[in-house]
Amino acid sequence: MKQELIKKIPHKTIERLSQYRRALLLCYDKGQTYIFSHEIANIQHITAVQVRRDLMLIGYSGNLRRGYNIKDLIDLISEIIDNPDGQKVAVFGMGNLGRALSKYFKDRREKLSIVAGFDVNPDKVGKSYYGVPCFHIDDAKEIIAREGIKIGIITVPGAYAVETAKLLVEYGIKGILNYTPTPVEVPEGIFLEEYDMVTSLEKVAFYVKEAK
Amino acid sequence: MKQELIKKIPHKTIERLSQYRRALLLCYDKGQTYIFSHEIANIQHITAVQVRRDLMLIGYSGNLRRGYNIKDLIDLISEIIDNPDGQKVAVFGMGNLGRALSKYFKDRREKLSIVAGFDVNPDKVGKSYYGVPCFHIDDAKEIIAREGIKIGIITVPGAYAVETAKLLVEYGIKGILNYTPTPVEVPEGIFLEEYDMVTSLEKVAFYVKEAK
DNA sequence: TTTGCACTGTTAAAGTAATAACAAACTATG
DNA sequence: CATAGTTTGTTATTACTTTAACAGTGCAAA
Known part of the structure; x- marks a missing residue:
């Protein structure tokens, strides 16, 4: 090709x-x-x-x-679509959504795997969810560099989305998937995909109303 | 308007x-x-x-x-976009993703609220997650009718998505938001929105690879 | 062998969405 | 009171995406 x-x-x-x-x-x-x-x-x-x-x-x-x-x-x-050398992903925010994603991608794709989760909650740090170890966000820089993580999924509370995205870019992440309802900015050359569940649900609600 | x-x-x-x-x-x-x-x-x-x-x-x-x-x-x-009489939503599958949505929409919108969750796991049935009571899927028909629920979010494992969608339509749901990676079919007049996290992540991975 | 069927591959057209261009309106200021 | 600056509202253009149309091909069966 x-x-x-x-x-x-x-x-x-x-x-x-x-x-x-x-x-x-x-x-x-x-x-x-x-x-x-x-x-x-x-x-x-x-x-x-x-x-x-x-x-x-x-x-x-x-x-x-x-x-x-x-x-x-x-x-x-x-x-x-695959990277022959594989592609490592990290999840930022190990709440319900972060854990859902960890579980979901567990052993699904040979070339694409979530290798780390990050959170600030001391109860979560050190634990492992569906095979994804959870680290403190303060260690993100080092772990991203060491593991060669290129993709970050943001599942922190919306209020922290912007600063999280900024950190990820600073730490060398090249692609961001933002699942918070808060839009974030990334510099040229960083791929950004945002998905907003609130909008989707409101859209469904709108068309259900209209269909009546 | x-x-x-x-x-x-x-x-x-x-x-x-x-x-x-x-x-x-x-x-x-x-x-x-x-x-x-x-x-x-x-x-x-x-x-x-x-x-x-x-x-x-x-x-x-x-x-x-x-x-x-x-x-x-x-x-x-x-x-x-709002329905003046409000719009009730139910989540089908109270796993991590279902609970994430329940938590997320808690008290967010006056006119749009998740009023029920459904699961088959007896450990979950009877419990309440972020204010959303979890019922057994066998009671869905009655509860949907009683509460006047018009929108269903599918967060069951992919293998059960198709049958769940079929049930929802049968029970009178008019709009479906399918978060499983398995596409479902709905008859004319039912609004369907599907979102697939796997595809999104693979898309990010592709563009990260290409940017190199 | 030829006719019909069921596909693929490609070009053409239609539909949908985003961007650009610009006129009109209002206000502040000299 | 005129002028410059700023913003809205709308039409025109361009880009993107899907759908339609159809030619080409191989196989099966008469």
């Missing part, structure tokens, strides 16, 4: 590739070897055209009669 | 309105009475033009010299 090609893949396609891979892994585990675009589409909430278009963008060609080779496609998607 | 106008508001604008209101509430609590479009924009990650365009869509006019009246704008946004 050429570098220039990868640069042109739209954000939305990257997201769908992640979802395709998940669906494909399930099928692969069941022993299925080939799959049609409309089968992938049925698993996710999209159309077969969308699937074919996405696969076209990554330069994968299927078999006209049998569809796509599941194993090959999984490998190609992995080649695109 | 006219009904036809509301119908034409784009999804993205609805999401931003929720975020504007949050920012406005903070300013209002600080005693600020007027705010400029670029001030709102600075709080969120958007441009002043975007803010003005969104407010145009909902038909709100600001003061040319002082900007927007914070109180009035909060009221107007609330009139649009």
Whole structure:
């Protein structure tokens, strides 16, 4: 897969590739070897055209009669979205949400793993949650450097989101996933993704109201 | 606010309105009475033009010299996105994520509140988490009907997502927020919003890798 | 062998969203 | 009272995303 090609893949396609891979892994585990675009589409909430278009963008060609080779496609998607050397992640804020994420990602992805949690609560520091050791935030700098952690998930209370993000950038984190409702600022070159559960719920509430 | 106008508001604008209101509430609590479009924009990650365009869509006019009246704008946004009679929400799956949401929404919105949690674990049933009572899923039908719950958040393990969604629809839920990585199907007329943490993290990992 | 079917791969069109451009309005100030 | 500065409200443009249309291909079956 050429570098220039990868640069042109739209954000939305990257997201769908992640979802395709998940669906494909399930099928692969069941022993299925080939799959049609409309089968992938049925698993996710999209159309077969969308699937074919996405696969076209990554330069994968299927078999006209049998569809796509599941194993090959999984490998190609992995080649695109995974870092061959692996990617280490840390969670900042080991509250309910931080622990939910720790549990969730436990042994899910070979190339992507949460290796540390941070908190300020002395009751949590020193403990381990679902295999993720919890450290004091004061030790973050050292541990991030030592482990080579490049990605940080922010799950601290909203009031501390901004300062946490600032620290992470200072400590060398290159990608931030902010789950607090407070938007944070990052300098150029740091990838930021924010998701706000309050907004999502209010959106659902709005459309439920409107549907009446 | 006219009904036809509301119908034409784009999804993205609805999401931003929720975020504007949050920012406005903070300013209002600080005693600020007027705010400029670029001030709102600075709080969120958007441009002043975007803010003005969104407010145009909902038909709100600001003061040319002082900007927007914070109180009035909060009221107007609330009139649009809130249900005047309130909206009750239930969480299905009181694991870490379910409890995180329960805690998070505790007393946050007057018109939108989580009133019940459901689980199958007998250790959880009968307990209360952050003010949200946990019931057995077998009692969901009755409680949903009795309380008039219209929105369900799915935080069960992915393997149970599909059947849970099916149950909710059967029990009269009109809007679903699915936080499992497993896509679910809902019939026409039921609003569905899905968010997948795995995809988000993989997306961050991809762009961190590419930035190197 | 040829006809029909069921796919894929690609280009074209439509729909949606964000950005830019700019006129109009108000106020403060000299 | 005129002028400069600042901000709003709206239209126009551009960019992005999805959906539609359709040609091309291989297989199966008559």
